[in-house]
Amino acid sequence: MSDFKVDASVFKAYDIRGTYPDQINEELAYRVGRAFATFLKIDKVVVGRDMRLSGPKMFDALTKGLMDQGVDVIDVGMVSTDQYYFACAKLGQPGVMVTASHNPANYNGFKMVKNMPYLLSGDEGIQDIRQIVENDSYAESTKKGSMTSRDLSEGFVEQVLGMVDIEKIAPLKVIADTCNGMVGPILQRIFEHIPQVEFTGMYLEPDGSIPNHGLDPLQPENREELEKKVVETGADVGFAFDGDGDRFFTIDDRGKFVAGDYMTAFLGQYMLEKYPDSKILYDVRASWAVPDLITKAGGTPLMERVGHSFIKKRMADEGAVFAGEVSGHYYFKDFFGADSGVIPALLVLEMLSTKKIKLSELLKPLEAEYIISGEINSRIEGDAKEKMQELAEIFRDGKMEWLDGVSVTYPDWHFNVRSSNTEPLLRLNLEAKSSEKMIEKRDHLLGIIRA
Missing domain, CATH: 3.40.120.10 (Alpha-D-Glucose-1,6-Bisphosphate, subunit A, domain 3)
Incomplete structure (x- = not known):
């Protein structure tokens, strides 16, 4: 066991993400590289990165970790996430993208492909990687991996243009x-x-x-x-x-x-x-x-x-x-x-x-018939599940579903309330057949959620 401290909060539902360099840094990147190789038992991996200023250092540390585990790295360069997905699919390999998606400039992180189109997620893989990092339980490695560069951008351009008839x-x-x-x-x-x-x-x-x-x-x-x-x-x-x-x-x-x-x-x-x-x-x-x-x-x-x-x-x-x-x-x-x-x-x-x-x-016919609230976030102090149960009790005369949070449907309006995967928020989406009804029901629900 090392004395390296891991901030568990950066291991999220869909990726690893946090602020650089306090939550996410080169030391963590190196360990994530070793843990990714250990968890997936791989010998090759696609690695790309976005434009963040911390990207080159994070890329170097991550790929050193991968190569120290004997994995050969295919560097696809500075790419968009869909170009990275294309590379993983075309080369038939797992991948790690150094990115923090739409977060501010001081963030970085990793989006990890297991095999296309499936990514590692909180339930499948991300928490395993966290445990490997925390316990230093990396696989024994007998060889050193190498790095090669590939530019697959021409193939990506062809692929996406092939989805439409340009003429x-x-x-x-x-x-x-x-x-x-x-x-x-x-x-x-x-x-x-x-x-x-x-x-x-x-x-x-x-x-x-x-x-x-x-x-x-x-x-x-x-x-x-x-x-x-x-x-x-x-x-x-x-x-x-x-x-x-x-x-x-x-x-x-x-x-x-x-x-x-x-x-x-x-x-x-x-x-x-x-x-x-x-x-x-x-x-x-x-x-x-x-x-x-x-x-x-x-x-x-x-x-x-x-x-x-x-x-x-x-x-x-x-x-x-x-x-x-x-x-x-x-x-x-x-x-x-x-x-x-x-x-x-x-x-x-x-x-x-x-x-x-x-x-x-x-759009005009839809705007006239389907009046939507858009997603409205509310920060909550208490337990999200309890709040959703409270809503279920209040609106129990509607048609209820628990596929993702609580959804309740009436003939002329419906809503979904679900909790955020990453923050103490409840997210409301509501729709009604008239503006008046939408505003009335939206305000009623927000009153309950924020009480």
Whole structure:
């Protein structure tokens, strides 16, 4: 046993993540490398990293740990998370990505692929890695691993462009904000193949100091500038990506943010044109618009828990062609069952082009019929489970489900309340058939949650 102190809180539900250098540092990175190799009993691993300033040091320490365990490292360079997934899938290897996704500049961490599309999660692997690190229980190693570099970006560009018919895309005007994250360089290369589109980029240069605005477009202040620019320039659509590029968001031609459930409904319907009679997954937070539009298009809508480990497994089990989460993750059977930010962007362009319609026109009927609250977070002092039980008791006359938190449905409104995996928060998503009802029920629920 060593005297190295591990901060257990960095071992989260979907990744290892924390502030650098106090929670996450080179010493931990080295040990995670050794523990990953020990846990998966592997001889090769794909490693990529994002643009964070601590990235090169973290990469060096992680890969030293892997090589000291006899593992050969395939360095795929500074890439977006979907490029990293592509590398793991194409090379048929597990992987570690040095990234803290959309967290601020002083964070770093690791997203670990077991075998595509499955990542290590809190229940499967991440806590095992923590225990190996804490107990210094690494496997005996008899050899030293080596490192080689591979650039798989050309194959990635081909793969994502192959998901649409480029010829069908109209000469649309597009603005994309990649927030100095990892998507800018590859996005520019993709749009070089679609010359009819007038493409304007914002903050395309990866910069780990994150000089312009935050990396999470779900926060309104991080998309404000893009929304304004879409209106000012008369663009057809605006695209926003999070820092590591596995989440995607859309601004319509009015400069309005498109909710993730509406986007899931549109993309689901569109995927059914390509793959009729298919299954489409959506998460428990979503608007009724999703199952309604999927059913109308002849598909089978399936509801699943929030989180990629649940979504990916259910997708594989059901043979679903597409899945969408309210948080901006979109998964595709044709992309190894993984999520990507750039694929839905291309599909939106193809969809708007073939339907010869403005995005705002597609949205108006949904906005009139499906009145959604959006996700509202409340910090709570007490026990989250007790609070959910209290809600279940108060709303016991509705149709109740416990798939992920508590969901209650009435004929003209419904809600889901679930706890955060990472913070002492309860998250409310609510929808009603009228604005008045939505506001009334939203305020009533928040009153109970925050009491």
